[in-house]
Amino acid sequence: MSPRLGPVLVTGGAGFIGCGLSQVLAADAERWVVLDNLHPQVHPVAERPAALHAAAELVRGDVTSTADLDAVMADIRPEVVIHLAAETGTAQSLDESTRHSLVNVVGTTQVLDALTRVGHVPSHVVLTSSRAVYGEGQWQRPDGTVFHPGLRTHAQLESGRWDHEGGTAQPHHAATTVPAPVNVYGATKLAQEHILSAWTGSRDTALTALRLQNVYGPGQSLTNPYTGIVSLFSQLAMRGQSIPLYEDGDITRDFVYIDDVVSAIATAVANPPQQMRLVDVGSGQPSTIRQLAETIAAFHSAPAPHVTGQFRDGDVRHASCVLDEQLVALGWKPQSSLAEGVAALQGWIREQLSAR
Ligand SMILES: NC(=O)c1ccc[n+]([C@@H]2O[C@H](COP(=O)([O-])OP(=O)(O)OC[C@H]3O[C@@H](n4cnc5c(N)ncnc54)[C@H](O)[C@@H]3O)[C@@H](O)[C@H]2O)c1
Numbered sequence: 097m098s099p100r101l102g103p104v105l106v107t108g109g110a111g112f113i114g115c116g117l118s119q120v121l122a123a124d125a126e127r128w129v130v131l132d133n134l135h136p137q138v139h140p141v142a143e144r145p146a147a148l149h150a151a152a153e154l155v156r157g158d159v160t161s162t163a164d165l166d167a168v169m170a171d172i173r174p175e176v177v178i179h180l181a182a183e184t185g186t187a188q189s190l191d192e193s194t195r196h197s198l199v200n201v202v203g204t205t206q207v208l209d210a211l212t213r214v215g216h217v218p219s220h221v222v223l224t225s226s227r228a229v230y231g232e233g234q235w236q237r238p239d240g241t242v243f244h245p246g247l248r249t250h251a252q253l254e255s256g257r258w259d260h261e262g263g264t265a266q267p268h269h270a271a272t273t274v275p276a277p278v279n280v281y282g283a284t285k286l287a288q289e290h291i292l293s294a295w296t297g298s299r300d301t302a303l304t305a306l307r308l309q310n311v312y313g314p315g316q317s318l319t320n321p322y323t324g325i326v327s328l329f330s331q332l333a334m335r336g337q338s339i340p341l342y343e344d345g346d347i348t349r350d351f352v353y354i355d356d357v358v359s360a361i362a363t364a365v366a367n368p369p370q371q372m373r374l375v376d377v378g379s380g381q382p383s384t385i386r387q388l389a390e391t392i393a394a395f396h397s398a399p400a401p402h403v404t405g406q407f408r409d410g411d412v413r414h415a416s417c418v419l420d421e422q423l424v425a426l427g428w429k430p431q432s433s434l435a436e437g438v439a440a441l442q443g444w445i446r447e448q449l450s451a452r
Pocket of ligand 1: 107108109110111112113114131132133134135136138139157158159160179180181182183184199203224225226227307308309310311312317
């Protein structure tokens with residue numbers, strides 16, 4: 097039987113989402129080549145992750161390196177490029193903005209230049225963008241008019257004024273919410289979208305940019321202190337500790353389970369658009385971090401979470417999205433509730449900790 101997919105290049109494909117995706121797609125591809133530098137912040141041991149599908153060919157290399165990319169392109173003419181490689185620390189990106197920009201922005205242009213050098217245009221480029229491009233998103237006043245609040249300043253957060261005044265946050269919707277990032281990470285993800293849309297548009301090829309909400313689940317790094325609030329809360333509760341809640345505990349996020357994200361990306365890969373397609377990927381269900389913490393604490397019979405009033409510059413107050421109509425039309429629907437996803441994650445974390 098011939099493979100369903102031609103050769104696929106997955107940058108950053110040895111990470112959380114890349115490993116999950118490999119389990120679903122790698123065996124169906126003519127080749128599934130992963131270019132990943134096994135970043136020490138994500139991979140405490142620089143070894144091939146056990147969760148990467150056996151059919152995946154792992155090339156250790158950096159998306160910012162011309163030589164590494166040229167070596168990959170000499171070996172594969174990808175029909176599809178899935179661009180996952182990124183620096184992903186939201187708060188960290190304000191302190192290490194060059195590092196984030198180099199990998200996320202220049203790393204993207206480097207991939208494109210390497211394709212140009214070998215004279216190859218993939219038939220579909222898939223980017224995992226982020227809800228971080230929206231910043232504080234769109235809000236609605238009581239009279240129905242909408243506004244886009246700017247970022248919450250350090251002084252505002254220090255005085256405990258957590259919420260924007262005069263309205264309520266609306267769920268993100270790629271067709272209508274104007275992007276306005278409030279941290280460097282979000283700005284680099286928006287830059288990736290713009291760069292890829294210019295390049296794919298001028299090469300008459302297809303681009304899908306998926307704006308992911310907060311992804312969680314088995315496979316997420318347990319040691320990266322900059323990402324993965326669900327894993328972090330789970331480990332605290334597992335140790336019988338009370339989970340600390342930033343601000344007043346009422347920050348909202350859309351926590352979307354890894355399998356639902358993988359199936360959204362697989363759906364996009366199987367159904368390339370004519371030109372550019374922007375999609376939101378979330379559960380469609382906003383939760384406060386208090387609700388998340390209480391769900392996890394109850395699972396472990398840990399003490400109740402407590403509000404600390406701490407905050408992080410660059411965090412947004414509310415983020416969630418509508419279920420994307422384009423993905424839904426293609427048959428995609430999130431399958432896991434937060435309670436189900438949290439339960440599955442606890443079992444996986446226990447296995448990982450006992451294997452250490
Ligand atoms: N996990 C989330 O909640 C979330 C939300 C929105 C968007 N995203 C996006 O999804 C993508 C994948 O995220 P993830 O959660 O799997 O992150 P991850 O950190 O688990 O995986 C990223 C992978 O990229 C690799 N990498 C980092 N820098 C690299 C470089 N210079 N060259 C080559 N490889 C490099 C890392 O080693 C890692 O394996 C990223 O683009 C991220 O911005 C993730």
